[in-house]
Amino acid sequence: MEKQSFSYNYVRLFPKEQIGLHRQSSWELTFIVIGSGIKLIGDTTEPFQSGEVVIIPPDIPHCWYFNGNNTNTEGKIVNITLSFTNEFLDRCSLSFPELHRYIEDLKKNQEALKYNRSQSVTIASILKSMYKQNEVERLSSIIRLLAILPLADKTHIVGKYKERDRKQERLDMIRVFITCNAYRNISLDDVVRHVGMNKSAFCTFFKQSIGKTFITYLNEYRIERACQLLKQENISISEICYHVGFTDIPYFNRVFKKHKGCSPSQYRCEQ
Structure with a gap:
C-alpha cells in the first residue's frame, strides 16, 4: 500500500473514547461538528463548542476533552x-507555484489558531464535502484549503508551543479531567486510569506536585464552582450540591463550611 500524503478522518465516538494528551509531527486541522468541552493546546486551556475550527502546527501537545x-x-x-506534513506542503509548493506564498505564510505560523465565524463556515463546508470524495478529489479540496488556511485572524490564538515536560503534561491532564468531570462522581480510580499511573504512584506524585491530596484538591475545585453558582439566585442549594458533583447535601454543607468558614446559605446571603 502506498504511503498517503495526508490523512482525513470523520470521527464519531463516545466522549469517554476521546484521545488523551498527544502531539504529532503533522499539521492538524480540526472541525468540531457536534460536541463541546475543554481543549488543551500547548500553554492554553479553554472551552470549545460545536462549529469550532482550529489548526494546530506540528509538535504542539493537545487534547480535546468532550x-x-x-x-x-x-x-x-x-x-x-485533516492531517498533513510539512513535506506534503513543500511538495505542493514545488508543484504549484501559485500556492507558494500561501504555504509559506502558513508554515511561518507557530501558534494554534481558531478561525473566526465566516472562515470556519467556509473551511467546514470543504471538510464536510470531503467525506464522500475519493483520495484524488480530496487532494483537490486540500489545494482549495491551502489558499484559505493562512488567512486566520491572528487575535484568535488558542495555544503556543511549549517544551515537553512530562510532569506538567500529567498535571494538565488531571486539571482538565477535573474541569470536565467534576459534575459527576469521580473516583480516584477514574483519574488514575486516565493518566496511566498506578494508585500509589499517582497519590505520591499529586501530593508532591500540588501540596495536597487529590480529594482535597477536587473538593476545593467543587466548592469554588459552588460559590460561583450561589451568586445565581435562581438555583437552589440542593441543585448546586448535585451540580458540582456532591451526592449528599449534609456532606456538601460540611465541606463547604470547612473551606469557606460558613454554610452555603450564609455565603449566598453575604453576596
Whole structure:
C-alpha cells in the first residue's frame, strides 16, 4: 500500500473514547461538528463548542476533552480531522507555484489558531464535502484549503508551543479531567486510569506536585464552582450540591463550611 500524503478522518465516538494528551509531527486541522468541552493546546486551556475550527502546527501537545451533554442521537460526538506534513506542503509548493506564498505564510505560523465565524463556515463546508470524495478529489479540496488556511485572524490564538515536560503534561491532564468531570462522581480510580499511573504512584506524585491530596484538591475545585453558582439566585442549594458533583447535601454543607468558614446559605446571603 502506498504511503498517503495526508490523512482525513470523520470521527464519531463516545466522549469517554476521546484521545488523551498527544502531539504529532503533522499539521492538524480540526472541525468540531457536534460536541463541546475543554481543549488543551500547548500553554492554553479553554472551552470549545460545536462549529469550532482550529489548526494546530506540528509538535504542539493537545487534547480535546468532550463532555457528555452535547452529542448526537447515538450519544456520540462528531469531528473531522485533516492531517498533513510539512513535506506534503513543500511538495505542493514545488508543484504549484501559485500556492507558494500561501504555504509559506502558513508554515511561518507557530501558534494554534481558531478561525473566526465566516472562515470556519467556509473551511467546514470543504471538510464536510470531503467525506464522500475519493483520495484524488480530496487532494483537490486540500489545494482549495491551502489558499484559505493562512488567512486566520491572528487575535484568535488558542495555544503556543511549549517544551515537553512530562510532569506538567500529567498535571494538565488531571486539571482538565477535573474541569470536565467534576459534575459527576469521580473516583480516584477514574483519574488514575486516565493518566496511566498506578494508585500509589499517582497519590505520591499529586501530593508532591500540588501540596495536597487529590480529594482535597477536587473538593476545593467543587466548592469554588459552588460559590460561583450561589451568586445565581435562581438555583437552589440542593441543585448546586448535585451540580458540582456532591451526592449528599449534609456532606456538601460540611465541606463547604470547612473551606469557606460558613454554610452555603450564609455565603449566598453575604453576596
